[in-house]
Every structure is written in structure tokens, then in C-alpha cells.
Amino acid sequence: MLTVGDRSQAFQSLNTGARLKTDLNRYSNELSSGKPADVAKHLSGRTAAVAGLDRDIERIDGFLDRATALDLTLDRQQLALASITETLEDSGLRMIVVRSDTTLSQLETAEKLGEDAFGSAIERLNGFSAGRSLFSGVATDRVPLASAQTILDALEIEVAGLTEAGDIATAVRDWFADPVGGFSAVAYQGATGDAAKHRISEIHSIDGTARADAPEVRSALAASATAALSARLSGTIGHAERADLLKGAGTDAFSAAQGLHGLAARIGDDQALIANERVRLGAQRTMFASARNDRVNLDPFESASRLQEAQQSLELHFTATARLSRLSLANYL
Known part of the structure; x- marks a missing residue:
């Protein structure tokens, strides 16, 4: 029988997986386009020059x-x-x-x-x-x-x-x-x-x-x-x-x-x-356009690193989830 704690853990796992997938997609798009998904966030709100x-x-x-x-x-x-x-x-x-x-x-x-x-x-x-x-x-x-x-x-x-x-x-x-x-x-x-x-x-x-x-x-x-x-x-x-x-x-x-x-x-x-x-x-x-790109465009090496980290985090999440799904009292003992 599932307890409230079990359900909470399952929902948390789903949310974590969804967030990691979103991050992976965002970093993948940023690497291919060279542009941040959120320009304002990338510029820490200092958008006047770019505007x-x-x-x-x-x-x-x-x-x-x-x-x-x-x-x-x-x-x-x-x-x-x-x-x-x-x-x-x-x-x-x-x-x-x-x-x-x-x-x-x-x-x-x-x-x-x-x-x-x-x-x-x-x-x-x-x-x-x-x-x-x-x-x-x-x-x-x-x-x-x-x-x-x-x-x-x-x-x-x-x-x-x-x-x-x-x-x-x-x-x-x-x-x-x-x-x-x-x-x-x-x-x-x-x-x-x-x-x-x-x-x-x-x-x-x-x-x-x-x-x-x-x-x-x-x-x-x-x-x-x-x-x-x-x-x-x-x-x-x-x-x-x-x-x-x-x-x-x-x-x-x-x-x-x-x-x-x-x-x-x-x-x-x-x-x-x-x-x-x-x-x-x-x-x-x-x-x-060159001046704008200098302010807005992402460093490709940093983008690649973030994408690799997101991939590794997602893989670890799936691995951990799979192990938890197979966990039983007999295996635990």
C-alpha cells in the first residue's frame, strides 16, 4: 500500500525529471542557436544597451x-x-x-x-x-x-x-x-x-x-x-x-x-x-548587430558544458529512479 510519503516522493521525482528535461532542451537550443532563452536573465536585467x-x-x-x-x-x-x-x-x-x-x-x-x-x-x-x-x-x-x-x-x-x-x-x-x-x-x-x-x-x-x-x-x-x-x-x-x-x-x-x-x-x-x-x-x-551579439550571444564552450552537465544530471536521475523502483524489503535486508 502506498503511503502519503511514497506519493510525495513519486511526485517529487516526476517534477525533478521534468525540470531536468526542460533544462536539457533549453541548453540544447542555446548551444545550437548561440543565444540565451531568456535574454533579460542572461544580462541580469541590464537590457537598455541591447534595446x-x-x-x-x-x-x-x-x-x-x-x-x-x-x-x-x-x-x-x-x-x-x-x-x-x-x-x-x-x-x-x-x-x-x-x-x-x-x-x-x-x-x-x-x-x-x-x-x-x-x-x-x-x-x-x-x-x-x-x-x-x-x-x-x-x-x-x-x-x-x-x-x-x-x-x-x-x-x-x-x-x-x-x-x-x-x-x-x-x-x-x-x-x-x-x-x-x-x-x-x-x-x-x-x-x-x-x-x-x-x-x-x-x-x-x-x-x-x-x-x-x-x-x-x-x-x-x-x-x-x-x-x-x-x-x-x-x-x-x-x-x-x-x-x-x-x-x-x-x-x-x-x-x-x-x-x-x-x-x-x-x-x-x-x-x-x-x-x-x-x-x-x-x-x-x-x-x-556585432555589438548586440557581443552582449547577447553565449560562449559556446560554456553552453556545451551546461548541456553536458544537464545530460549527466538527467542520466543520474533516471538511474536513481530505476533503482528505487526495484527496491524491496528483501533486497534491503
Whole structure:
């Protein structure tokens, strides 16, 4: 018959075994991770320095995350602008050589290239990256431009009644440059106002990303739209005027391409700043993390010793328990 003392001894043995198993698991985890299970206890309650380092690391991680996301956006913008510029220059080469004695087939080919360049530019400018519009400024939930068809329809109405190539080209340029009406009212639907700053570190920020209403972009769109409009006006202006319109559009295309190169260069400057800051912040993070590890990480030899002691204690406990379970009066006597 079990006595109260027997039951008490059994419970005590179970508790001791459970505690030793818990210690063994904790020391095993500490040895494999190199970190204490209870940081506050390991530091004897002196956690202020580690908490400060944790805040510094968290702050740097926030900057690095924002810098990485912004760099991805800028990279996608560079790809889009490079494509627009290349297409604009290719079509400009075909347009700038057009003359009044150019055949109708060659004229129509140049017009088609201009129209394709315009449509391609609109498509690129309306692109998204990671679910965010590339050229809408802070209005990342929507495309910045109306469709190519909508814009050309509006331009056709704008130049209705004009028959001179120079007048038509001027009207198109003015429509795209209008800060209130024209392009701003009909075509552009992204964010307006001052560009939002993107802080990439405690000392540097980027003054927003390129938008589809930038002067360089407007000029590029105006050049290719003029060529596209030439085909639409074939019923109201003559062959010579269409040729003059295309030749002028070709000249404007090369000028606009230079503007796009300049815009891409400014984006490149921002990317260089981001790259430098990421390197600096990365080095700073490594320094803070190393300082934190010096305070928090466990000595592997001490951890191994504690684990070995815990194993030996558990083995002794099991051995003693087994012997006690076999103990009888006859054996005792």
C-alpha cells in the first residue's frame, strides 16, 4: 500500500525529471542557436544597451527596405524610358528624311512608325511594378495617361481647320505643354503638385520619381503624336504639308530624345545615391548587430558544458529512479 510519503516522493521525482528535461532542451537550443532563452536573465536585467541596438537595427532595416523598393521602381522607370527613347529615335530617323517628293508609301510608313511610337510610349508610361503605377507620382493606384486613341481624338479636334504644317505642329506642342488644359486636362490623370520625398536614410532623401507629366515626357509624346496625327489629317492637308509635318516631327523627336536621356541620367544619379546609402547602412547595421551579439550571444564552450552537465544530471536521475523502483524489503535486508 502506498503511503502519503511514497506519493510525495513519486511526485517529487516526476517534477525533478521534468525540470531536468526542460533544462536539457533549453541548453540544447542555446548551444545550437548561440543565444540565451531568456535574454533579460542572461544580462541580469541590464537590457537598455541591447534595446537601443535593437532600435538602431530596426531603423536601418526600415531605411533599407524603402531604399530597395524605390530602387526597383527607378530601375523599371529606366527600362521604360530606354524603350521609349529608342523607339522615338528610330521613328525620328524615318521621319526626318521625308521630303515633299517622298512617295506616298514612304510617307505612310513614316506616319505609321510615329503612330506606333506614340502608342508604345503610352503603354510604357502606363506600366506597373509590384502593383504600383510607375509614372503617376504618389497616385500609384492608377495609370497616369489616357489611352492613345483618346489623346489623338482630342488632338484631331484641337487642330481642326488648320492646314499649314507649322500651325498644326505648334498647336500640338502647345496642347501638350498646357499646364491647365490640353494634355493636363484630357490626358494626364496621375498625381499633381510637388513630388513626395522618399527618405532613404537619416541624412538623404530622393525628391520623388519621374512622372508622365514631366516636360521631357510631354515633348516626346508631342513629337510622336504629331506624326500619328499626320495620317489622320490626310483628307484635309496635302502631300507636301504632311511631309513637312513629318519632317518637323522627326526633328522634334531627336530633341525630345535628348530630354529623355537627361531625365534618365537624373534617375541614374538617384540610383547611385541609393546604392551608396545601402552600402553605408549595411555596414552600420553589421556594426550594430556585432555589438548586440557581443552582449547577447553565449560562449559556446560554456553552453556545451551546461548541456553536458544537464545530460549527466538527467542520466543520474533516471538511474536513481530505476533503482528505487526495484527496491524491496528483501533486497534491503
